Amino acid sequence: MTTEKNRDLVEMAWDPITRIVGSLGVYAKIDFKAREVAECHSTSSIFRGYSVFMKGKDPRDAHFITSRICGICGDNHATCSVYTQNMAYGVRPPALAEWIINLGESAEYMFDHCIYQENLVGVDYCERMVRETNPGVLEQAERTESPNAAAHGYRKIADIMRALNPLEGEFYREALVMSRVTREMFCLMEGRHVHPSTLYPGGVGTIATVQLFTDYLTRLMRYVEFMKKVVPMHDDLFDFFYEALPGYEEVGRRRVLLGCWGTLQNPDHCDFTYANMGDWGREAFVTPGVIVDGELVTNDLVDINLGMRILLGSSYYDDWAGQEPFVTHDPLGNPVDMRHPWNQYTIPRPQKRDFADKYSWVMSPRWFDGKDMLPLDTGGGPIARLWSTALNGRVDIGGIEATGHSVIIRLPRTATKPETTFEWKIPRHNGEPLSNAIERNRARTYFQAYAAACALYFAEKGLDEVRRGHTQTWEPFEVPEEAISCGFTEAVRGVLSHHMVIRNGKIANYHPYPPTPWNASSRDSLGTPGPYEDAVQNTPIFEENPPDSFKGIDIMRAIRSFDPCLPCGVHMSLGQGRELRKVHTPHAFDAG
Template identity: 85%
Template sequence: MTSNPESTDGVVEMAWDPITRIVGSLGIYAKVDFNNNRVVDCYSTSSVFRGYSIFMKGKDPRDAHFITSRICGICGDNHATCSVYAQNMAYGVRPPHLAEWIINLGESAEYMFDHNIFQENLVGVDYCEKMVRETNPGVLDLAERTEAPHAGDHGYRTIADIMRSLNPLEGEFYREALQVSRSTREMFCLMEGRHVHPSTLYPGGVGTVATVQLFTDYLTRLMRYVEFMKRVVPMHDDLFDFFYEALPGYENVGRRRVLLNCWGSLNDPEHCDFTYRNMADWGRKMFVTPGVIVDGKLLTNDLVTINLGIRILLGSSYYEDWEGQDPFVTEDPLGNPVDMRHPWNQHTIPRPQKRDFDDKYSWVMSPRWFDGTENLALDTGGGPIARLWSTALSGLVDMGYVKSTGHSVLINLPRTALKPEVTFEWKIPERNGELLSNAIERNRARTYFQAYAAAAALHFVEKALAEVRAGRTKTWEPFKVPDEAISCGFTEAVRGVLSHHMVIKGGKIANYHPYPPTPWNASVRDIHGTPGPYEDAVQNTPIFEENPPAAFKGIDIMRAVRSFDPCLPCGVHMYLGNGKSLDRLHSPHAFASGEGG
């Protein structure tokens, strides 16, 4: 949706900049129509250039995971893992089963840690009592009078009690979640040495010394987390369901067309050999199933098809095109043609310039997925909603504690010290007969995926202990670096799809491009004028905040953006000043160049 050039007065330009820690500095620039309580235009910007794809060239490929881990200080282990997967393919090495179970345990702990601290200590603040009191006092008054349907499971009598528990620093649940984040980080460190840049992760396996005591230490912490999740899931269900009832139409906040991507994660070492020729098969055996979902339907769960469909478009980003450059790769290992706009063939040619919303305005490129007809602006939904949706539709996962049914995901959490066995079911979200990819459901899915990760980790612990008890304690296989190779790694970073694409020539890296979830979610208008997911989701957002323009906080806009989990936006600053009233919009791109409004 673009703004109407015939709009009348009441439209105000606003800027939220920076929303920090998003591979640079994320800014959201919007036009809000206060007469009709809706956002009429949005631009997502990133003001920092990173350049990893440039300085990776010429490096020893064995250093790739150590270098790319530093792309992010939050999910660096996801990058290291993905890089190791790409290296395994390039070197033709298959790690021992035990090593893969250890990596899976580390990644599961990372999901639990990161989703917990983001959901409870950052997203939760958007729905806490203090925030709701400031932005929607009428909603808080209703929350005080609304009994929580699952009070017996989580211990909070009313919805307002849940909101108070989320108040930063003071809230009971807020503080408890901080303690939980500590134990989940310890779980990760037990498997991979340190957080967030692993010290025991290598191509060919891991350097972790595997013992019964190691996995027992992990398991004791995991069981406490399992018990914690038995309260968290029903608590968030009560809170999110309440917003639908308290604010009719709230399902449209942050809503966009269902265009989801998941690259799969948590390999099954029984099937994964890291070869490209078998990638479609072992990809479907992942414990989170890859998939591209369009309008609620699964287009493909074939990783080869997924890989070949990736296109890197420019348009509104600060780069020169690389059309006309010689391709690094013309065919994949199966003989399929590789497009010039695929990451294997990408050249990064930065061209810094003044921000202009009519032209170039961000350092983020525009990844798209080509379905044979059009380049789709897929989003990860913050990670979990895409993972659960893809896994549910494929119906391929059945590991005892987790089962996908073709339309939902069943998550079984066994009996713990104080609570009985519980089974949760994540269902494909819909309301009034319409499928939903919106702020509330992205957040809800994050809670359910925390439980999913915990249940999967229980399976991985059992498998790892079986290996150790059988005397199969080897955790690494030797390898040689070839003179030439092309490879790719696919996994899920915490907040969504992650792929690393590598070309080796002369035993050195000739081309290397990592594509984490941020470029997909925060992408800008591409060469065809298609907005990125943040932009699209915010442009479709109605305003429910009760404050007048002079005291406007933009909470609905922030909930829409933060539902994508934009790399821990722990510092959100809004610049409004006195605002700037636009009596008449002369163009759908009425922002002055370089101005924030």
């Protein structure tokens, strides 16, 4: 193995990265002779501070405030906060309310995954990008027939790539239309996107009628038809990259350490009590799970909760060791660690970036399995959700069947296409479980179909409640003087938890943990890289451009496969004291 001293490394930086949400920077050392990334650090330059200014607030305002954490998945935060409040207040919403929330969240998954996959990350695989980074691959794509052309209409792989070209590509524009349709679906159920106006603890303010569900279903069936084109098209495109570039399995690959907190609650089982959380969590329509080396370690939300640890590591904060704990034991009497979110103090300490010390505002959440602090990732959300649901083998609702090794998705007949069945299988390479850039993206496509099949089921359940005269959508509650509570769900990009402590009827402590801290974490106090860093380090370089015109497309594919949610510009450092700066308004085609 070549040591860094004997390697000719070129330092490069993309800060901030475009076509994501927020200010993510990637700083890498690249060995162009060995054609691989030798080292990577990921940074975030934004401090949000929600955990600071939530203190002292009326807990009933928590979901309205925390939905503003994000302008993309704010409804996921609102939903998680409502779940947290339900537990604190001891309230169980009517079943109809939960079906409505599930329909809203399903629409959000469909909307966000569609616009990200087709209009943002899809550009990494479009004809214009491939022409600039791998012209040899484009030549092969021009000659390669699409195996599923009958399903999606693109005869050659290069035709798929052209359809993904930003603004001018046929499929790119079609996806924009579908993102509007799915956003309308969300607004039907939760009033406003992306900050819901009809979502409350105890239920929803949505007026449930047959017309409401019919309007939703009309749009949903358009999306279902769209998915019958999308899934086979992406399978053809992603499979082609494996064929055209042998070894591409290693791009963005890291050890399989996946977390899924479960989502889309089953109102027949979910009472939001902590005592029953392990049981009702397993009944969700996306099953929770921690997956280590491809195997299911636990699906118990109580275990998942107690295993959470927040390490500071390389982030810009002072430690809270020595502070008074907010919570010593959970409601079941289990001891709660001082590094658990319930006991976290947020003490920001701005300072100069130093990659040998502190370099990011992102803390380092880890999951303690009793022995190791595991740097779990979400793979952008869908791969963890499908993997966990598949291994658990519990979901079986007609349109969805989890088999223990795969997830079968059945979509009914639509206007021009017959009933169609897809099967997402746990990805493997040479017999080993595989989590890499391509498989994270592929899972995002399949999960769109999964969310659509779930939504069909939820709509029928909601309609049945209305037809039986069960139209109540909200249950009254009282705010206690003292309480500890937590909420678990899945944001679009993966695991989302909110932890709250109430004292004297006000919020004493509140910590939301969305997927970004898990995926974008800096090196922790043990020196373990965060998932972005880990996935980029040792990634091989397949781009054909020389260093002086290098775009870093393989690195960008690895990073964007996680669907980072962290705004846009390009700043590239070429090392040796030289910097290349581009000052312009970025557009969708920018690689970095």
